[in-house]
Amino acid sequence: MKSPPPLSPYGVFTGQLFQYSSSPSLIAFESSPPSLPTQPQPSTISQSSLPALQSNCSNKCILLGGLSDGPIPTPYTKLLEAKCHYLGWSLVQPILSSSYLGFGHGSLSRDTEELNSLMEYLVCHHSASSFAFVGHSTGCQNSIHLLKYGRRDLIERVKAVALQAPVSDRESLTLTPGDSSVHLSHAKSLHAEGTGDEMMPRSAFWAPITASRYLSLFDVNGDDDFFSSDLTDDELQDRLGHVGNLGRETGLHVMVAFSKRDEYVPESVDKVILLGRLVTAMNGSADVEEGNSDASPVACGLMLEKANHNLSNDERDKELFVESFGKLLAMSAVQSKASDVETKI
Incomplete structure (x- = not known):
């Protein structure tokens, strides 16, 4: 008898699948915390009562994969889900037009428009008040682009962003x-x-790709060219400096997580130096000034010494990344509560 296929290697997820745009292909999956009902009886549920069954969690963490990825893009997805639930966040995994092989005819601008639609839907129908993003690989470019060009009223709700493997295509x-x-x-x-x-x-x-998308990914100063090591400090500041500006205004915090053994980064690139330059460019004038207790960096760096691109080498890499991001979420939650108190006073 033929042996059964292995259980889902990146985990099994329970929650709600929904369409967040008029396009039927734009759907997303929101994981439900264990305490929430996830198996309503269809015979007793009317369409008008569905919102009552949705997660009442107001904090939404959106996970964005890299080129050719869709839902469950990384081996740490299940661990991230557990950490989010523990801290009072739900995990949302969208399908964009650029998911799977759709990236070959897409753009960061199109992705940002669709992420705007997702966030608006979550605000209107899933009680969202705060957002966090975890970008893996090209999901990092998506996150950076969204912070600059996304709808301002939605971006102001973003409290934390993790960039995992922000490498140069x-x-x-x-x-x-x-x-x-x-x-x-x-x-x-x-x-x-x-x-x-x-x-x-x-x-x-290796995948079907238009000339425009090819240039965006692979030309110097292409639209996706945020993290190349040969960009000057001024060029990095021009492409990443808005992160610090936004953080000073809204309290956003960003973690840049680089893998020391990332197989998509040439050996000639000093990853430690590059990580430092990326963080500096994001912080810009938001760097901590000596004696100024009010100044604090918006972005911080995390070097995963033994990790590869998607953190599949070692369980400890996944745990360190998720635990570090969890601290960012917890810090953001504390600051949000403090801000609420100040507003009420």
């Missing part, structure tokens, strides 16, 4: 065989002719 391309300059030239030609939506040759990339 442009630099990772150097790790693959072949001469990418030929494909870059072709993509630039198509873009110059106004046909950036045309698909690149099969030899250009």
Whole structure:
């Protein structure tokens, strides 16, 4: 007899699946804390009574995966869910138009528009008041872009962001065989002719991709080029400095988690130095000044010494990352309560 398939390696999740936009393909899954009912009897439930069955948790943590990912994008997803529930947050995992192979014809701008729709839906129908984001790989670019271009009334609700494996797609391309300059030239030609939506040759990339998306990912100063080590300090500040500005205004806190053994980062890149530069660029003038007790950094760094790109090497890497992010969530919750008290006074 044939052996049964293995149990879901990244865990089994219970909660609610819902459509958050008029597009039927835009759906999301919200994990329900163990104490919430998750198995209502369909025969006794009317459409008008469904909101009463939804999670009453007002804190929503949204997990964004990388290129080709969908829900359950990382091996630490279940651990993250447990930490969120323990701290009074629910975990939301969306499908965007750019999920799976959709990234090849997408853009960060489209992702941000859809994330705006998701957040608005959660506010209107799932009692959301505060948000946190965990971005893995290209999910980090999504998070950075959203903080700058997302709807201001929604972004002001974002209390914490974790960037896990914020690597450069442009630099990772150097790790693959072949001469990418030929494909870059072709993509630039198509873009110059106004046909950036045309698909690149099969030899250009492992997945179907348009010329515009190819340039966004792999050209110098492309739309996705936030974390490359060869960007100058001024260029990094220009691309990441809004994080510190936003944090000073809203109390946002950001953790940048880099893996020392990330297989998508060239060996020539000093990861410790790069992590420091990314954090500095995000903090900008928000860096702590000596003797100024009111100043505090918005972004902090976490170097995972033995970790690979998605933290699948060792359980301790996942635990350290999730525990560190949990402290960020807890700190954000304390500050939010303090802010509420000040407002009432």
